[in-house]
Amino acid sequence: MNVIPTQDIAGHCLHAFTQLIPASRAAFYCVDRHLQAHDFSLQGMSGEMHRDYLDHYRQFDPLQPRYCVSSDLAVVPLGLAMARQPMRDSERYRSFLQRYGVVDVVEVFAHRDGQPQAAISLLRTVDQGVFTHQQLTQLNALQALLQLAVAHLPAHEDALSDLTPKERQIALLLRQGVSNKQLARELDVGLPTIKTHLINLFRKVGVSSRTELVSALFL
Template identity: 80%
Template structure:
């Protein structure tokens, strides 16, 4: 069976999970060998919130892949994860969630060779309330489908393996539609540096435009 592109797996899984267990926002992401979440596919989550998370709060997130891996669970509720880290970190992360009206989060992970390969994060607002025990049980049942989908997923790192860390970061941001100005802000560099990175990316992938670049790396 041919491997399925990661973005296709992400789209189908996000649609299925959010239809069965309602969530205000969601994200699908891949997990690299260093247990870092990468290549996010967002569902009804603002770019502002996602950037705020990456820039200021990721280190306080009790549901990072490394923490979820050590929990031994495939479906990890926020409350369970918070109880396993320092109270001050949990407080900082709770402040971040409250800023965006989020009251509960649950992480569903798929593994390959004993290591997290991808995951879905589901978030809920006060209007929806916290995830119930029945909903967590539903997510545990759905996890088997996520596991099956990820087993047939093309590792996103394959297409990015020849890129430098900066080029990889730019490629992933381009896939999310970032402009040159946004790229410069994210990488904290000037526009000329971004243009140089783009020229190098075009040469490495044999393309002549941003659209072709995204297609060559992710489609």
């Protein structure tokens, strides 16, 4: 089976899904063996919104893979997911969506060996309204295309393949538990540059800490 770059697969999948099921914003992401989302590809979504999500609201998102895996559904509507979590968490997540004009979200998952491998998140704004029953039915049919695309994704153990050489070097050093000062010495750069590299690397992988990064890439 040929391995196709994740970004290529993400671009084709996002285009196909949003052409058939209108959505103002969309995201494609991979799922690691710990059911954490990483390697986000965005369409129509601002970097500000995505950073806000990762930094402050991801923990309240009921559509995270670790919550959806138990549903045995390939297409998971926001309303169904919210009904399964504490009301306070749903309210906080709803406030985040409303801040960016989003009224509905649906997640479409593809699996490999019984585990989620990738997903597409589709977001609708007020002018589009919520997803209809017919559209959810269509997404269930489209899921087969996503499932086929996932067969060409790099396996979990190839998680480093999407990183640049410098990002791989930093990731490998982080696995050894080095400090920021040690990283600066190893790369022969200043501490502010190291902090910038780490922020960019965390966002690229879809994590918020060194521990999460090491888990996503190596465990």
